[in-house]
Amino acid sequence: MSGLAISTSGLVHIYRSQGHDVAALSGIGITVQPGELVGLLGPSGAGKSTLLQLCGGLLTPSAGRLQIGEHNLATMTAPELDRMRARDVGIVLQGAGRNLIPYLTPVDNVRHAQRAARDRTLPPPQDVLELVGLTDHARAPLTSLTPGQLQLCAVAAGIATFPGLLLADEPTSQLDHQARDEVLAAISTINASTGMTVLLVTHDPEVAALLPRTVTIRDGRIASEGRSGEEFAVVATDGSLPLPPHVAELLAPGTLLRVTTTEDGDVRLSRVQQEGQS
Ligand SMILES: Nc1ncnc2c1ncn2[C@@H]1O[C@H](COP(=O)(O)OP(=O)(O)OP(=O)(O)O)[C@@H](O)[C@H]1O
Numbered sequence: 001m002s003g004l005a006i007s008t009s010g011l012v013h014i015y016r017s018q019g020h021d022v023a024a025l026s027g028i029g030i031t032v033q034p035g036e037l038v039g040l041l042g043p044s045g046a047g048k049s050t051l052l053q054l055c056g057g058l059l060t061p062s063a064g065r066l067q068i069g070e071h072n073l074a075t076m077t078a079p080e081l082d083r084m085r086a087r088d089v090g091i092v093l094q095g096a097g098r099n100l101i102p103y104l105t106p107v108d109n110v111r112h113a114q115r116a117a118r119d120r121t122l123p124p125p126q127d128v129l130e131l132v133g134l135t136d137h138a139r140a141p142l143t144s145l146t147p148g149q150l151q152l153c154a155v156a157a158g159i160a161t162f163p164g165l166l167l168a169d170e171p172t173s174q175l176d177h178q179a180r181d182e183v184l185a186a187i188s189t190i191n192a193s194t195g196m197t198v199l200l201v202t203h204d205p206e207v208a209a210l211l212p213r214t215v216t217i218r219d220g221r222i223a224s225e226g227r228s229g230e231e232f233a234v235v236a237t238d239g240s241l242p243l244p245p246h247v248a249e250l251l252a253p254g255t256l257l258r259v260t261t262t263e264d265g266d267v268r269l270s271r272v273q274q275e276g277q278s
Contacts, residue, residue: 001087001088001163002034002164002195003033003036003197004034004068004069004089004163004164005031005032005067005068005069006031006032006055006068006197006199007031007065008029008030008031008067009029009237010029010063011025011027011028011051011063011064011065012062013025013050013051013061013062014062024220025050025054026220027220027221027238028220028221029236029237030215034069034195035191035195036198037191037212038199038200038213039200039226040199040201040215040217041202041215041216042223046220047217048169048201049094049169052091054073055089055167055199056089056091056167057076057085057089061073068088068089069088086161087119088163088164089164089167090159090160090163090166091158091167092154092167092168092171094170094173094201096150096153096154097154098154099158100150100153102142104142105138105142106134106139106145107125107126107129107139109153109156110129110156112157113160114160116161117160117161122160122162125138125160128156129156131156131186132155132156133182134152146179151171151172151179152183152186154171155168155186155187155190159190159194159196165196166198168187168201170201170203171187173204184210212228213226213227221236222236223245224242231244255272255274256274257270257271258270258271258272
C-alpha cells in the first residue's frame with residue numbers, strides 16, 4: 001500500500017490515574033505527508049511515545065483530531081482500530097524482544113505478523129527479510145542473533161504487511177554505532193523503496209542529523225522542527241510561537257516583543273526596552 005498521511009490538530013492526551021491526571025500531550029498540531037520519514041525528538045517525558053501510541057491506535061485521544069490516511073482515530077471503535085493495526089499501521093515498540101515471539105525464527109515471526117492481515121496477496125516472508133538484510137538468518141534461532149539483527153527482525157515484523165505507516169519507538173537505542181547505522185539504513189531503504197511513511201522516536205543526535213525532517217516535542221507541545229540538521233521555530237495552528245530554548249532563556253517572562261513586517265513580507269521580532277530594565 002502507498003504511504004499514509006498523518007494529520008493532527010489540538011491533540012491532547014491525559015493519562016488518568018487514581019488521585020492525579022497527567023497531561024502528556026497538550027495540543028499537538030502536526031502534518032506528515034505520505035512517504036515522509038520523520039524523527040520525533042525531545043527530552044524524557046516530553047510525550048513522544050504517547051504520540052506514537054496514539055498514531056498506532058494503542059491509546060485514545062482525550063481531545064483533538066488525529067487522522068491517519070482515511071482513518072479518523074478519535075472516533076474509531078476497538079475492532080476498527082485492531083483492523084487498522086493488522087494491515088495499515090506497523091508498530092515497532094521500544095526493545096526488539098517486545099515485538100518478537102522468542103521461540104519462532106525470523107521467517108516465522110514475519111509469517112505470524114502477516115497472518116493477522118488475512119491478505120493472500122502479501123509477498124512471502126523471505127522478501128520482507130531481504131528488505132532488512134536478514135536473508136541469511138531467516139531460519140536462525142533468535143538467541144543466535146546479535147542485538148542489531150534482533151532489531152532488524154523487529155523492523156521486519158513491523159513491516160510484514162507492508163503497511164502505509166511504520167511507527168518505531170527508539171529503534172536504534174542500545175545498539176553500537178555499526179548496528180545503529182545498519183538499522184537506520186534499513187528503515188531508510190524501506191521508506192525510499194516502498195513509499196511507506198515512517199515516524200521514529202530517537203534520542204540520538206547523530207541519528208536525528210541524518211533524518212530529512214525532525215519534530216521536537218517539549219512538555220507535550222511541538223517545540224521546533226529540523227530540516228536536514230537545521231532547527232526552526234514553528235508557528236502552531238493557534239498562531240502561538242514557542243521560542244527555541246536558547247532564545248527563551250534570554251527573555252524573562254513578561255518581556256514585550258515588537259512584531260513587525262518588512263516590505264518584502266518578512267517578520268521581525270525585537271525586544272522592547274521597558275522602564276526599570278537595563
Ligand atoms: N501509563 C501512564 N500513566 C501515567 N502517566 C504516564 C503514563 N505513560 C506516560 N506517562 C507520563 O506522560 C508523560 C509523557 O510520557 P511519554 O512516555 O510519552 O514521554 P517520552 O517523551 O516518550 O519519554 P521517554 O523519552 O522517557 O520515553 C510523562 O510525564 C510520563 O510520566
